[in-house]
Amino acid sequence: MATSATFSCWMILGLVLAIGNIVDPADARAFFVFGDSLVDNGNNNFLATTARADSPPYGIDYPTHRATGRFSNGLNIPDLISQQLGTESTLPYLSPQLTGQKLLVGANFASAGIGILNDTGVQFLNIIRMYRQLEYFQEYQQRVLDIIGSQETVRLVNEALVLITCGGNDFVNNYYLVPNSVRSRQFALPDYVKYLISEYQKLLQKLYELGARRVLVTGTGALGCVPAELAQRGTNGGCSAELQRAAALYNPQLVEMIRNLNNEIGRDVFIAANTQEMSRNFITDPQAFGFTTSRIACCGQGPFNGIGLCTPLSNLCPNRDLYAFWDAFHPSEKANKIIVQQIMSGSTDHMNPMNLSTILALDSIN
Numbered sequence: 001m002a003t004s005a006t007f008s009c010w011m012i013l014g015l016v017l018a019i020g021n022i023v024d025p026a027d028a029r030a031f032f033v034f035g036d037s038l039v040d041n042g043n044n045n046f047l048a049t050t051a052r053a054d055s056p057p058y059g060i061d062y063p064t065h066r067a068t069g070r071f072s073n074g075l076n077i078p079d080l081i082s083q084q085l086g087t088e089s090t091l092p093y094l095s096p097q098l099t100g101q102k103l104l105v106g107a108n109f110a111s112a113g114i115g116i117l118n119d120t121g122v123q124f125l126n127i128i129r130m131y132r133q134l135e136y137f138q139e140y141q142q143r144v145l146d147i148i149g150s151q152e153t154v155r156l157v158n159e160a161l162v163l164i165t166c167g168g169n170d171f172v173n174n175y176y177l178v179p180n181s182v183r184s185r186q187f188a189l190p191d192y193v194k195y196l197i198s199e200y201q202k203l204l205q206k207l208y209e210l211g212a213r214r215v216l217v218t219g220t221g222a223l224g225c226v227p228a229e230l231a232q233r234g235t236n237g238g239c240s241a242e243l244q245r246a247a248a249l250y251n252p253q254l255v256e257m258i259r260n261l262n263n264e265i266g267r268d269v270f271i272a273a274n275t276q277e278m279s280r281n282f283i284t285d286p287q288a289f290g291f292t293t294s295r296i297a298c299c300g301q302g303p304f305n306g307i308g309l310c311t312p313l314s315n316l317c318p319n320r321d322l323y324a325f326w327d328a329f330h331p332s333e334k335a336n337k338i339i340v341q342q343i344m345s346g347s348t349d350h351m352n353p354m355n356l357s358t359i360l361a362l363d364s365i366n
Contacts, residue, residue: 037112042069231306
């Protein structure tokens with residue numbers, strides 16, 4: 001029995017190692033992305049909103065060296081996951097280029113500024129809130145149905161990989177946006193976290209109803225340690241204790257909610273990605289990852305370059321690979337690569353109940 005189990009483990013390991021190298025693009029699964037600025041790749045370019053990243057120096061290290069709407073100096077997390085899937089990056093759903101066969105690659109519905117709650121990000125005006133992103137997903141499926149028919153559309157969606165990233169803005173652009181915000185008067189922090197988790201569960205259940213069967217759900221990063229919070233709420237140059245407390249309350253409850261959802265469904269549909277732990281490693285010991293700093297943003301102004309967005313007038317570092325943060329809130333491309341490495345191969349401390357390499361290997365033999 002032990003010999004048989006060992007052989008099976010080696011077989012699975014072999015599949016895990018091979019999956020990144022033997023991906024036939026024709027057989028690659030579709031990829032759908034929902035969420036906020038951490039994963040938006042250009043939808044807000046098509047909206048009348050202040051939450052935009054479509055001007056330099058955003059995109060300075062992107063293959064075209066042009067701003068694309070990604071809140072990054074180069075590639076973002078969805079781009080890097082697409083590479084692991086062996087496919088081209090998904091296009092923004094609002095892009096006029098997303099037609100015909102490109103629809104079969106998937107779509108990115110994310111919009112900078114949004115949160116789990118509809119009242120998050122109201123200061124950004126016209127953004128695609130989560131309920132609207134899910135409506136667009138339904139609309140997308142109808143468009144694909146017209147190309148490949150009902151049965152193949154269901155298969156494409158069921159076999160797709162889905163990434164959803166939201167929650168951070170519900171703290172920094174809602175609860176803590178201003179002193180005595182509406183939500184902070186309505187809820188004590190522990191109760192607000194419980195409310196967010198219950199509302200997030202509704203979104204995930206809706207995704208399941210719409211056909212999603214493999215969903216990566218990221219938690220928040222180390223909210224209190226990003227340059228913006230060091231500049232605005234940090235004490236003695238340290239992280240914001242209150243925002244770190246919020247992340248510490250939120251992330252474990254998100255994992256527990258996902259575990260309960262999977263138990264109700266009877267299979268591992270939702271995968272919790274502990275991005276707080278992933279980012280904590282390079283924030284607390286940046287030199288171990290080749291960074292010179294995790295406190296100062298590469299692009300910005302004010303203390304820690306943490307005030308406002310990156311603009312052509314901002315301070316700009318000459319070597320982005322030495323900075324864990326690109327701007328006041330968003331990781332650099334190099335930091336995104338570290339996060340995606342953990343999504344691919346991280347232990348259950350980072351990915352629960354399994355990492356993406358294991359998912360791809362298991363799904364390839366089912």
